[in-house]
Amino acid sequence: MKECIKIRGIRQRDVKTVPVLPPRLTSETMAKDMTLWWGSGSPPCWRVLIALEEKNLQGYNQKLLSFEKGEHKSKEVMDVNPRGQLPAFKFGDIVINESYGACFFLESKFKSQGTKLIPDCAGSDNNCALIALIMQRVFEGNTLHQKMADVFMYNRRVPENERHESAFKRLKETLTTELQMWEGHLKKTPGGFLAGENFSMADVIVFPSVALLLRMGLSEDKYPKLAEYYKKLQGRPSVKATWPPTWKETPGQELLKDI
Numbered sequence: 001m002k003e004c005i006k007i008r009g010i011r012q013r014d015v016k017t018v019p020v021l022p023p024r025l026t027s028e029t030m031a032k033d034m035t036l037w038w039g040s041g042s043p044p045c046w047r048v049l050i051a052l053e054e055k056n057l058q059g060y061n062q063k064l065l066s067f068e069k070g071e072h073k074s075k076e077v078m079d080v081n082p083r084g085q086l087p088a089f090k091f092g093d094i095v096i097n098e099s100y101g102a103c104f105f106l107e108s109k110f111k112s113q114g115t116k117l118i119p120d121c122a123g124s125d126n127n128c129a130l131i132a133l134i135m136q137r138v139f140e141g142n143t144l145h146q147k148m149a150d151v152f153m154y155n156r157r158v159p160e161n162e163r164h165e166s167a168f169k170r171l172k173e174t175l176t177t178e179l180q181m182w183e184g185h186l187k188k189t190p191g192g193f194l195a196g197e198n199f200s201m202a203d204v205i206v207f208p209s210v211a212l213l214l215r216m217g218l219s220e221d222k223y224p225k226l227a228e229y230y231k232k233l234q235g236r237p238s239v240k241a242t243w244p245p246t247w248k249e250t251p252g253q254e255l256l257k258d259i
Contacts, residue, residue, distance in 0.1 A: 030110075031052075032059060032060070033091060033092050034060035034061060035060065035061040035062070035090045036048060036052070036060060036062045036063070036088070037062075037063045037072075037076075037077055037087060037089075038062065038087045039086045040064060040244040040245050040246040042086060042087070043209045043211075043212055044208075047204055047205055047208055050204050050207070050238045050239060051103040051106045051107070053241050053242060054114050054115040054117060054199075054204065055110045055115065056113055057106070057110065064245070065077070065086065067086075072084055072085065072086045083097070091105075091109075100138070100142075103204055107201060115199060115238075117200055117201040117204060118200065118201050119131060119200075133195045133196065133202075134196070134201055137202035137205075137206060138205045138206075140206075144178055144182065147178045148213060150171045150175070151168075151256070151259075152216070154167075154168050154171060172258075175256075175259060176259050179213070179218070182210075182225075183223055183224075183225045183226060186228070187225055192228065192229060192232045193229075199233075207230075207233050207239065210226055211230060213226070213256060214226070214227065214230050215247065215253070216252065216253050216254075216256045217252065217253055217256045218257075218259060219256075219257060222259075
């Protein structure tokens with residue numbers, strides 16, 4: 001029920017009521033009700049960090065955890081995400097532990113704030129086509145990330161006595177085919193972004209994976225469009241503000257130099 005106040009000094013029959021509106025919630029106030037548990041260098045974590053920056057939601061609570069120390073398996077994280085994975089994201093009583101879900105939630109909740117990561121579809125066939133392209137690239141990003149992870153994690157997941165060079169070679173060949181596809185995507189897209197001429201949800205989702213590929217030694221000569229895309233977004237404020245702290249302290253690797 002709305003509270004009302006009476007205006008004094010006028011005749012009773014002319015008395016009007018004026019609603020007393022609740023205080024307006026600012027982005028800073030909303031951000032203070034958010035908590036993000038994350039790990040440095042993790043593309044899923046980085047996606048959410050970039051989305052928060054793009055939606056002007058600085059000032060949220062955040063906890064940087066160490067994968068090496070197993071802090072993502074702590075009781076604090078497990079209470080929020082029973083899988084013991086990062087990111088873990090909480091907004092008030094709402095918990096979203098999938099990076100795609102958190103990014104889409106932030107765009108939906110704060111649609112008119114900051115960068116519009118997904119355009120409105122109503123009334124424009126061009127916008128609807130653009131949304132379709134953004135969604136296509138977003139969910140293709142999951143395939144890219146998985147094929148990349150298959151190569152990165154082979155030596156960790158497969159016991160040494162069960163490893164086969166031929167199996168590892170097939171994984172790298174599969175990743176090569178995928179990367180060539182993304183090279184083709186970027187050749188067709190004006191503006192240097194993944195979908196259309198502007199930064200979008202597709203870039204929020206996919207850029208962290210591309211950045212990790214380059215850090216792991218992917219050849220800029222073999223994949224010039226991916227390298228160009230990486231350099232273009234590297235200077236974007238949301239990316240600079242969330243650059244993995246461990247990457248600033250340690251050099252990259254050469255695992256993918258022959259991909």
